[in-house]
Amino acid sequence: MTATLPGHLDHLTDRVAALRQETAALHAHLPGNGLVVWTAGNVSQRLPGTDLFAIKGSGVPYDDLTADDMVVCDLDGRVVLGDRAPSSDTDAHAYVYRHRSDVGGQVHTHSTYATAWAARGEPIPCVLTMMADEFGGEIPVGPFALIGDDSIGRGIVATLQHSRSPAVLMQNHGVFTVGRTGRAAVKAAVMCEDVARTVHVARQLGSPLPIAADDVDRLFDRYQHAYGQ
Numbered sequence: 001m002t003a004t005l006p007g008h009l010d011h012l013t014d015r016v017a018a019l020r021q022e023t024a025a026l027h028a029h030l031p032g033n034g035l036v037v038w039t040a041g042n043v044s045q046r047l048p049g050t051d052l053f054a055i056k057g058s059g060v061p062y063d064d065l066t067a068d069d070m071v072v073c074d075l076d077g078r079v080v081l082g083d084r085a086p087s088s089d090t091d092a093h094a095y096v097y098r099h100r101s102d103v104g105g106q107v108h109t110h111s112t113y114a115t116a117w118a119a120r121g122e123p124i125p126c127v128l129t130m131m132a133d134e135f136g137g138e139i140p141v142g143p144f145a146l147i148g149d150d151s152i153g154r155g156i157v158a159t160l161q162h163s164r165s166p167a168v169l170m171q172n173h174g175v176f177t178v179g180r181t182g183r184a185a186v187k188a189a190v191m192c193e194d195v196a197r198t199v200h201v202a203r204q205l206g207s208p209l210p211i212a213a214d215d216v217d218r219l220f221d222r223y224q225h226a227y228g229q
């Protein structure tokens with residue numbers, strides 16, 4: 001239990017407080033979009049330019065989440081601030097932050113449709129323009145990994161190395177997403193569930209049509225670089 005930052009990190013006090021507040025607030029999007037039940041899932045965010053990140057305390061109900069329930073850890077997963085035991089996935093998130101300097105936020109959910117694909121170990125094929133836009137191809141499947149150490153993180157990093165997708169379906173487990181910010185990772189988790197559901201329904205009706213690889217590239221490029229304001 002550490003109620004204040006260690007002395008050498010004193011200068012980060014205000015930024016860490018803001019990070020904990022923002023990370024707590026992002027969690028509301030998970031039950032809000034039907035991506036989790038009870039205490040499943042978590043969000044983390046890196047404090048930019050530092051070796052720190054904030055993550056949900058383990059097993060804390062979403063209704064009760066406040067900034068004080070966000071545990072601040074270093075990139076080895078050691079707690080530097082917080083009264084709670086950190087998320088079961090802390091070592092996994094830490095591994096991803098250590099190996100992906102471009103990642104500023106991560107989300108984990110057990111959202112129903114995407115997790116049903118994970119249970120079968122089947123990637124979601126790129127058959128929707130929205131998938132090309134956000135994921136740049138299929139949503140890949142990572143290996144089965146036990147919970148509690150960095151095994152999940154290793155699977156995430158290894159799988160996403162060969163993909164433009166910010167989401168990976170960890171086999172028999174669920175969805176893990178990465179983003180430049182926590183908000184971007186939340187968006188990827190919301191969109192992952194949406195396309196998982198649509199492609200599932202399409203498969204009940206027939207055979208979804210793949211999108212040609214060069215069209216996937218064009219769609220991805222437009223959405224990533226020209227879409228929006």
Ligand SMILES: O=C(CO)[C@@H](O)[C@H](O)COP(=O)(O)O
Nearest residue numbers: 040041042058059087088147
């Ligand atoms: O599935 C897992 C473990 O990967 C978690 O999502 C749990 O469902 C929630 O764990 P905490 O973050 O509350 O420890």
